[in-house]
Amino acid sequence: MxxxxxxxxxxxxxxxxxxxxxxxxxxxxxxxxxxxxFLGETEPYDAVVLDLGLPRRDGLSVLRGxxxxxxxxxxxxxxARGTWQEKVEGMDAGADDxxxxxxxxxxxxxxxxxxxxxxxxxxxxxxxxxPVSLDTRTGRVSVSGRPVTLTAHELRxxxxxxxxxxxxxxxxxxxEHVYAQDFDRDSNTIEVFIGRLRRKLGVDVIHTExxxxxxxxxxx
Amino acid sequence: MIRRGSLGLxxxxxxxxxxxxxxxxAGIALTDLFRNHVEAELSRHMELHLDEVTAALARQPDGTLxxxxxxxxxxxxxxxxxxxxxxxxxxxxLARSRSLWDQSLPMAGPVxxxxxxxRRGVATGPDGARLLVWERRVHLPDGGAPLxxxxxxxxxxxxxxxxxxxxxxxxxxxILALGLLAAAxxxxxxxxxxxDRLRQALGEMRAGRVARVVGAFPSEVQPLVDDLxxxxxxxxxxxxxxxxxxxxxxxxxKTPLAVxxxxxAALGNADSARVIAAETDRxxxxxxxxxxxxxxxxxxxxxxxxxxxxxxxxxxARTIARLHPDRPxxxxxxxxxxxxxxxxxxDLQEMVGNLMENAAKWCAGSIRxxxxxxxEKALSITVADDGPGIPDDRxxxxxxxxxxxxEAMPGSGLGLAIVDDLARxxxxxxxxxxxxxxxxxxxRLVLPRA
Numbered sequence: 201m202x203x204x205x206x207x208x209x210x211x212x213x214x215x216x217x218x219x220x221x222x223x224x225x226x227x228x229x230x231x232x233x234x235x236x237x238f239l240g241e242t243e244p245y246d247a248v249v250l251d252l253g254l255p256r257r258d259g260l261s262v263l264r265g266x267x268x269x270x271x272x273x274x275x276x277x278x279x280a281r282g283t284w285q286e287k288v289e290g291m292d293a294g295a296d297d298x299x300x301x302x303x304x305x306x307x308x309x310x311x312x313x314x315x316x317x318x319x320x321x322x323x324x325x326x327x328x329x330x331p332v333s334l335d336t337r338t339g340r341v342s343v344s345g346r347p348v349t350l351t352a353h354e355l356r357x358x359x360x361x362x363x364x365x366x367x368x369x370x371x372x373x374x375x376e377h378v379y380a381q382d383f384d385r386d387s388n389t390i391e392v393f394i395g396r397l398r399r400k401l402g403v404d405v406i407h408t409e410x411x412x413x414x415x416x417x418x419x420x
Numbered sequence: 421m422i423r424r425g426s427l428g429l430x431x432x433x434x435x436x437x438x439x440x441x442x443x444x445x446a447g448i449a450l451t452d453l454f455r456n457h458v459e460a461e462l463s464r465h466m467e468l469h470l471d472e473v474t475a476a477l478a479r480q481p482d483g484t485l486x487x488x489x490x491x492x493x494x495x496x497x498x499x500x501x502x503x504x505x506x507x508x509x510x511x512x513x514l515a516r517s518r519s520l521w522d523q524s525l526p527m528a529g530p531v532x533x534x535x536x537x538x539r540r541g542v543a544t545g546p547d548g549a550r551l552l553v554w555e556r557r558v559h560l561p562d563g564g565a566p567l568x569x570x571x572x573x574x575x576x577x578x579x580x581x582x583x584x585x586x587x588x589x590x591x592x593x594x595i596l597a598l599g600l601l602a603a604a605x606x607x608x609x610x611x612x613x614x615x616d617r618l619r620q621a622l623g624e625m626r627a628g629r630v631a632r633v634v635g636a637f638p639s640e641v642q643p644l645v646d647d648l649x650x651x652x653x654x655x656x657x658x659x660x661x662x663x664x665x666x667x668x669x670x671x672x673x674k675t676p677l678a679v680x681x682x683x684x685a686a687l688g689n690a691d692s693a694r695v696i697a698a699e700t701d702r703x704x705x706x707x708x709x710x711x712x713x714x715x716x717x718x719x720x721x722x723x724x725x726x727x728x729x730x731x732x733x734x735x736x737a738r739t740i741a742r743l744h745p746d747r748p749x750x751x752x753x754x755x756x757x758x759x760x761x762x763x764x765x766x767d768l769q770e771m772v773g774n775l776m777e778n779a780a781k782w783c784a785g786s787i788r789x790x791x792x793x794x795x796e797k798a799l800s801i802t803v804a805d806d807g808p809g810i811p812d813d814r815x816x817x818x819x820x821x822x823x824x825x826x827e828a829m830p831g832s833g834l835g836l837a838i839v840d841d842l843a844r845x846x847x848x849x850x851x852x853x854x855x856x857x858x859x860x861x862x863x864r865l866v867l868p869r870a
Contacts, residue, residue, distance in 0.1 A: 209675045215682045253671050280674035281667065282708060284736060284773030285766045291739040298743060302678035302704050305685055318745060 201316060201359055202226040202377045204248045206236035206262070207278070208255050216249065219305045220312075224339045224355045226380040233257025240266050244376045245273045246360075247315050249308070252279040252290065260293050267294035274315035278303065313337060320363035327362040329416045330405050334362050343401050350400060353378060357393045361406065366418025368409050427615070428608050435604035443593045443600075450589055455582045462578060466554040467537050469493065469571045473505045474558050477515075477569070485515040485567070495519060500547050502574035507567050514567065520546055531557045531568045542575065550575040614638045618645065631656065631725075666711045673707055709838055716767045716845050726870035727765040729801065730757025733789055736773050740780050740787075749780055755791035759799045762870035763846050771839045775803040775863045778835055782807030786858055798848065799869040804855035804862040815852040836863065843867060 203225045207213045213229050220227045228243065230236035233254035240248060240262065252259035263275055274296040279286070282300030290298050297311050313325065313336045327334045331344040339355055341348045350358065356378045361369060371390045378393075379385050394414060398406055407415045469491075476487035485507050495501035496517040506516040506525045513524040523546035531538055540553040555570035614637050621633045632649045636642070681700050687693040730753075737751045761768050772789075779787045783805035790802040840850040848867040855862035 209679070211679045212675055212682075215679060219682070280671040280678075282670075282674075283712075283766060284739075284769040287743075287773070288735040288739045288769065291742050292735065296742070296745075298739075301674040302681040302700060305682050314746065 201246045201356060201363070202228070202244070202380065203312070204228050204230065204236065204239055204243070204245045206230045206233070206240075206248065206254060206259065207251045208232060208253070209251075215305070216308075219309065220249075221352075223309055224352050224359070226356060226378055228381045231255075233259060233262050237262045237265055239381065240271060240273075241269060243381060244373070246319070246363075246377060247312055248273055248275045249278050249312070250275050250295070252277060252281050252286070260289060263290070263293045263295060272319075274319045276308070276311055276315060278308065310337070316363065322363060327365075329362055329365055331403055332358075332362075332401055332405050334359060341401075343403055348400050350397070353389075354393050354397050354400070357390065358397055361414060361416045365416045368412050368415045370413035373413070428612055431608045431611070432601075432604060435608070436601055439597050439600045439604070443597050447586070447589055447593050451582060451586045454585045454589075455578065458578050458581050462552070462573060463539065463554065466552075466571050466573055469503070469505065470537060470554055470556060470569060473507075473571060474556070474569050477507060477558075477560065477567070479560065479562055479564060487515075491517075500545075502545075502549070502577075504545070504551075504572045506570050506572075508570070509565055509567060525551070525553065525570055525572055527568075531555050533557045533566060540570075543572065545572065545574065552578075614641055621645075625652075663715050666715055670707060670711050674704065677704055677707075709841070712767075712770060712838055713841055713845065716764070716770075716842050725764055726760040726762055727768055728757075729759050729761050729768060729791055729799070732765055732769055733757070733772055733791065733801070736769060736776055737789065740773075740776050744780055747785070749783070749787060750785055751776070751780075751787045751789070753789045753791070755789075756793060757791055759791055759793060760870040761799065762868040767842055767846070768867070771842050771865055771867075772801055772803070774835060774839045775801075775865065778863070779803050779805035779807070779861070782809075783860060788855070788858060793869065794866055795869075797869055798866055801865045801867070802862055803865070804858050805860040806855075806858040807860040809854050809859065809861045810852060839863075839865065 201224075203220055205213060205216050205220070205227060207216060207229070208231055210231070213231065217227050217229055228239055228245075230239050234256045236248075236250065236254065236259075237257060239245075250259050250263060254262070259277065259279070263277075266273075266275070275294065276297040276299060277290045277295045278299050278301065279290075280301045287298050296315050299308060299311060317325070317327075317336060325336050327336060332341065333343075334341050336359070339359075341350055341355065341358065357374060360374060360377050374390050375385050378390070394406060394408075398404065405416055407417070409415055472491060473487065476489045476491060477485055478488040480486055491497075491505075493503060495503035496505060496519050498519055499521045501519045504517050504520045504525060506520065507514045508527060511527065511530075513527075516524055525545075526543050535556070535558075537554050537556045540555060543551045543553050545551040551572040552575045553570055553572045555568055557566050557568055559566050617635060618633070618637060618641060621630075621635055624630050625633055632652055633645050635645075637645050677700050681697065684693050684696045684700070687696075733753050734757070737753055741749050741751055776787065776789065784807060786806045788802075788804045790800075790804070792800050792802075794800045836850065836852070843850045843865055846867055848865065851864045851866070853862045853864065854860070
């Protein structure tokens, strides 16, 4: 799962990045509205944390720009502007959630999880596929109740596949959603992660669709 | 339109004063002129009579004097007719008109022998009436002693003519005065129309239908209107600037607060961490509350605004439903959504938004918002839910916290207290009760209506 953080305060940006990376997300950061708009237009994020009071370009206009171009990723507005007028404006501009500063990091994480789950059409906080289950709240993976330890990248790959069960996910798509923008990407490493995942899970839930990508069964 | 101490009354009073003064003066002058004219005419006639009497006089063979020709005016022969003549030698009446009957005109002594007609003011006639007398000393051609010839007329005729003239004049001048006063009323009304328009424009502004005084006014009033508009603009700009600054302050404070909150969370569960967390929470709610109040106070006293409540409540319903996607909420808005709130939209949103958010937090799934008029000057917005409600004895506590800021509990947020605060700033109020249909809390907000 890959997120964009658009926040101009460097300290808060650092805290957000740390907290979100600790929650196993790949994170890109934009310090101003122009860069946020550009990244949101060109990169496939699973969710965006958007400050409204951004320098160079206002957050609302960035959001309207994305929605105008048909970008549908979930957007959580995180702002110091907490009046209802601004909430209505933000939600009407196409936001999916609204959190006023100051906030508790746990609450932000919970809301982001919910946004990403709903965007993938999943209702429960715990995703399951056969014997494999993933708790999106804690990032814990277990197979038939037995905990499995995964690295951050492995977890992102599995998480993305579980969020999009029943659909073929290409290697490129996986790469885009697993790595942050400044990471040196190599789609071959995806095959390595898939191999390791299959080994660690010990069950054959990840199917390879030759020439297309990977797929998890839709039925739990 | 014309009230005590009004410009209109002042102008009308002055107009009435000068109309009355001018017309009374004109009446007096005209009456005087008329009297002079009548008197002059009478004098001319009387001199003619005097000439005629003089010319007709001749000494009779018996030495007495008598007119040798009949006089043209028959009144000389009618007793006590009011027109008399008399000839004397300066003391004794030698001859007199038949009209004098057995009386004689009172003599005032010999007339100056200068051949001129002398008018003697007043004498008493045979019937006791006031007389005007014209007399002249003449020398008859027979060379006798000089004679004083006098003719007299009743003075009352002049008074009567003047009196009837004065009455007719007074009537027409009175009518003229009424006409002039009516014209003055019309003039004052028409002249003050721009002031009336100004008053209406001010009323419009006060009622909040317009932000400035609109319209063009005469050059005497326009500077005042321009100044007023300037003050209003300055005020609006000042309020706007204050709001922007309040917003900037909120932004400037809340982001660091967010950083502190998150840093503290990293410290774990130590006592100091809990204290800092509680205090930052408190700071947040204080910032929100005071900024909201400051802004609302600036707006509530500013020039009247009016905000349609329907669209705002609809927007809030939409937003609150979207903010709770995991719990499908049945939010229904009913009532008169064309009502206008006399105040700022943002404040209305703050009040209703908090009430609806509170309802969304506690409800089992249903929220009913009812908009209705509460008389001519107020409107009410009731937000009801099907949650557990607030017990009777605790409702006051919930709102009382709003009055005493120092008791605001950490983490209590703004909620109902700020709604009550805002409503009071607008001269309205918040009542909490139990909703009969849904069973949960019914929060009734009463606000001024535009």
